[in-house]
Amino acid sequence: MYSQRARRRPLVEQVRDFLARDFVFNGAVEPGGLLPSEKELAEQYGVSRVTLRASMRSLQEAGLIASRHGVGWAVLRGEGMRQGLDRLNSLETLARETGKQMTTENVESDEVPADATISAKLQVPVGYRVLCAKRVKLIDGVRVGWLLDYVPEGIVPFDVVKAELGVGSILDVLLAYRAVGVEYADTEIQPVNLAPDLAERLHAPVGAAALLMDSIAWTADGRIAEWAQSWLLPEHFRFCIRRQRQIGG
Amino acid sequence: MYSQRARRRPLVEQVRDFLARDFVFNGAVEPGGLLPSEKELAEQYGVSRVTLRASMRSLQEAGLIASRHGVGWAVLRGEGMRQGLDRLNSLETLARETGKQMTTENVESDEVPADATISAKLQVPVGYRVLCAKRVKLIDGVRVGWLLDYVPEGIVPFDVVKAELGVGSILDVLLAYRAVGVEYADTEIQPVNLAPDLAERLHAPVGAAALLMDSIAWTADGRIAEWAQSWLLPEHFRFCIRRQRQIGG
DNA sequence: AAGTGGTCTAGACCACCTG
DNA sequence: AGGTGGTCTAGACCACTTT
Numbered sequence: 246m247y248s249q250r251a252r253r254r255p256l257v258e259q260v261r262d263f264l265a266r267d268f269v270f271n272g273a274v275e276p277g278g279l280l281p282s283e284k285e286l287a288e289q290y291g292v293s294r295v296t297l298r299a300s301m302r303s304l305q306e307a308g309l310i311a312s313r314h315g316v317g318w319a320v321l322r323g324e325g326m327r328q329g330l331d332r333l334n335s336l337e338t339l340a341r342e343t344g345k346q347m348t349t350e351n352v353e354s355d356e357v358p359a360d361a362t363i364s365a366k367l368q369v370p371v372g373y374r375v376l377c378a379k380r381v382k383l384i385d386g387v388r389v390g391w392l393l394d395y396v397p398e399g400i401v402p403f404d405v406v407k408a409e410l411g412v413g414s415i416l417d418v419l420l421a422y423r424a425v426g427v428e429y430a431d432t433e434i435q436p437v438n439l440a441p442d443l444a445e446r447l448h449a450p451v452g453a454a455a456l457l458m459d460s461i462a463w464t465a466d467g468r469i470a471e472w473a474q475s476w477l478l479p480e481h482f483r484f485c486i487r488r489q490r491q492i493g494g
Numbered sequence: 495m496y497s498q499r500a501r502r503r504p505l506v507e508q509v510r511d512f513l514a515r516d517f518v519f520n521g522a523v524e525p526g527g528l529l530p531s532e533k534e535l536a537e538q539y540g541v542s543r544v545t546l547r548a549s550m551r552s553l554q555e556a557g558l559i560a561s562r563h564g565v566g567w568a569v570l571r572g573e574g575m576r577q578g579l580d581r582l583n584s585l586e587t588l589a590r591e592t593g594k595q596m597t598t599e600n601v602e603s604d605e606v607p608a609d610a611t612i613s614a615k616l617q618v619p620v621g622y623r624v625l626c627a628k629r630v631k632l633i634d635g636v637r638v639g640w641l642l643d644y645v646p647e648g649i650v651p652f653d654v655v656k657a658e659l660g661v662g663s664i665l666d667v668l669l670a671y672r673a674v675g676v677e678y679a680d681t682e683i684q685p686v687n688l689a690p691d692l693a694e695r696l697h698a699p700v701g702a703a704a705l706l707m708d709s710i711a712w713t714a715d716g717r718i719a720e721w722a723q724s725w726l727l728p729e730h731f732r733f734c735i736r737r738q739r740q741i742g743g
Numbered sequence: 744a745a746g747t748g749g750t751c752t753a754g755a756c757c758a759c760c761t762g
Numbered sequence: 763a764g765g766t767g768g769t770c771t772a773g774a775c776c777a778c779t780t781t
Contacts, residue, residue: 531765541751
């Protein structure tokens with residue numbers, strides 16, 4: 246695997262998990278009830294109030310607690326929503342988080358020269374060497390998605406990507422390569438009726454509603470690492486995003 | 495040091511907006527380029543590094559910059575996609591940003607007691623008074639969406655919402671009310687085939703692919719301000735989201 | 744008045760990257 | 763080795779709520 250040196254787990258995260266375990270999830274504080282004061286908790290866990298507050302903020306962002314100025318921190322009713330299309334995770338990771346097993350079939354891969362369309366999407370010259378991969382994804386043996394990926398040469402050795410094709414996710418490979426530095430992906434989402442060829446590949450009815458995700462993965466230095474198109478059947482996924490208020494800029 | 499008048503707005507937010515203005519939005523730093531160091535910026539704005547870093551984190555969460563340990567903060571490719579689903583904006587706002595005019599028809603509104611479903615979604619008791627609004631949205635005279643909204647009593651006076659129903663957006667009203675404090679919405683997205691009744695309302699073919707957005711708007715203190723369901727036809731929208739790398743993955 | 748959360752600082756040390 | 767970001771602390775003061 247692409248192991249990294251084991252980092253020490255930040256105190257903020259440790260304390261956050263302690264708080265969640267000691268007060269929220271075990272029901273020690275009933276929904277609507279107040280946590281002990283920040284001062285008290287900071288002493289109890291042996292951290293500064295700054296660190297403790299960072300943990301609180303993290304729990305707040307997760308939707309577990311809310312603060313009332315001059316009163317205290319209250320435990321909320323909802324458990325927050327586990328997401329999320331808004332995080333740059335592979336389908337494999339999403340499936341794993343919901344406790345399901347994802348497998349791959351019908352893998353095809355080719356090294357091809359970029360045509361006009363690919364050239365425009367990947368921002369490389371026409372004729373540039375590109376790895377094209379196609380495959381079907383299954384959850385618990387049921388076909389749930391058809392994936393079409395293009396990776397330009399010079400990002401990751403093609404052999405490495407090919408080795409992962411039948412097993413895992415291209416995105417996971419790109420994320421694991423520290424040298425690549427994939428930071429985010431701009432994704433367009435569209436509902437589509439399945440065309441006959443796609444319906445056949447997915448063993449689904451022609452015309453069934455599917456989600457088409459068209460995604461460009463960017464590196465921190467502005468290069469394009471991948472163009473991914475996915476046709477996904479909704480039955481086995483919950484596509485969730487958290488839409489946040491726009492900042493003052 | 496900061497002025498008496500400015501004291502009301504937290505320094506972290508002020509500095510964040512300064513940074514966005516001075517380095518990102520005006521193009522002073524190229525996409526992929528590095529900002530000055532934290533030390534330098536902290537001195538320049540006259541704040542501690544702790545405060546400066548909180549501002550940086552805010553910009554990072556907004557998808558504007560990314561950090562590279564030991565190197566610096568890089569400006570990401572902004573501006574490209576403004577009309578993002580990952581921002582908490584109304585359809586009206588999205589349409590306006592693309593230069594189109596959105597109108598409303600077939601407005602129905604009722605004050606009803608919450609049934610079991612509404613009660614569970616809004617986290618209010620069964621029988622709690624709720625405003626229910628239904629309407630069709632059009633872009634340039636073409637029907638593009640059917641909206642179904644529930645707003646619990648005690649958020650905004652029903653009269654205020656009703657006055658906006660035929661004109662603008664409920665979400666815009668909620669966002670404008672500072673006392674409400676809507677911070678984010680958790681949204682589930684699903685592709686669906688249009689049922690006959692919806693197809694009729696939207697003047698679209700039965701079975702056509704549409705996007706169903708099911709959204710719960712939260713306030714900072716953990717109350718639910720709105721439950722919104724929207725069936726949207728894809729022809730006149732581009733649904734975009736920026737998926738960001740998970741922190742600490 | 745007392746207690747709570749909200750904000751901010753100065754300084755320290757660690758981990759990572761580059762030359 | 764030197765600079766950069768990553769983490770953490772102790773202490774201070776402000777704003778809000780309850781008593």
